Amino acid sequence: MLPRSKVDLYAAIRRDSRAGLSSLALKRKFGVGFRTVEKALTWVWPGPRPRPRRTTSRHRLTPRRHAPGPSICFVGRVRQDGAMAQEIQPPSESWRQIEAWLATHSPSGLALLNPPATPDEVREVEQLLGTPLPSDLADSLRCHNGLSTWAVLLPEQSPLAVGDIADRWQTCMDVAAENDGLTARPWDDQPWWHPLWVPWAESADGAAQVIDQRPGPDAGRLGWAGHSSGGDFTDSWPDLASLLHAVAHALHQGGGARGLHPYLTAQGELWWDEKDCHELNGDPLRAAPIGLP
Helix, strand or coil, X not given: CCCCCHHHHHHHHHHHHHCCCCHHHHHHHHCCCHHHHHHHHHCCCCCCCCCCCCCCCCCCCCCXXXXXXXXXXXXXXXXXXXXEEECCCCHXXXXXXXXHHHHHHCHHHHCCECCCXXXXXXXXXXXXXXXXXXXXXXHHHCCCCCECCCCCCCCCXXXXXHHHHHHXXXXXXXXXXXXXXXXXXXXXXXXXXXXXXXXXXXXCCCCEEEEECCCCCCCCCEEEECCCXXXXXXXXXXXXXXXXXXXXXXXXXXXXECCEEEEEECCCCEEEECCCCXXXXXXXXXXXXXXXX
């Protein structure tokens, strides 16, 4: 059986570690990240989710040169009640705007973006999943095949490359099959995993952010899964396009994305945190510049 809570999860990881399982084996068995395994082996009791820490890659891609282009704007449409409803632009346009902002204000962040996924890579993961990728994820992967290392270019999640999407989905399927995790437990609203959940990104503590492809009115929504309890779609984004649109809008027009606002660290790296945040782990933060010069 899968652990019921984080306390149970940590206890199970410690028990299996004492029995001789390696960190990799523990990661695969419980469907968690290496950070969670490390915490379970060193903490007596699990505490609240820690603030994600930036990781630094020793090998970063060279920032791409951006040719001058048309000015960036956000469009809207008038609802029947006369209010302005914002149109959600496709991920490719949001990524273009995010890239332009990074090129100007955080070249180190731009360097973390991988080149586009190839059609063959996309076809391979679709064959494994047995279904086409969500259209907005496919569009996003045609722009960038995830990041070269975990980073906070987006508010809570670090996009995965196609190969990592396939590995994470298969690992969670294997763990769920072995532990009756495809059926919701009495105390959970959602199962631990579902074959139609596509893990497109990962949090700092190893949870997968998934795109829910189950048919119905909530198809395409984002949620968290593959951790110590059932899937969580509380206050979820309606789709990936909406998340990327909100990020691009915050960088170019100001404001935040679901309560998280963009900042720059002392090293010039993009970071997202609550409003009026001035430091990160003892180092200063400054509000991210709005728009382009």
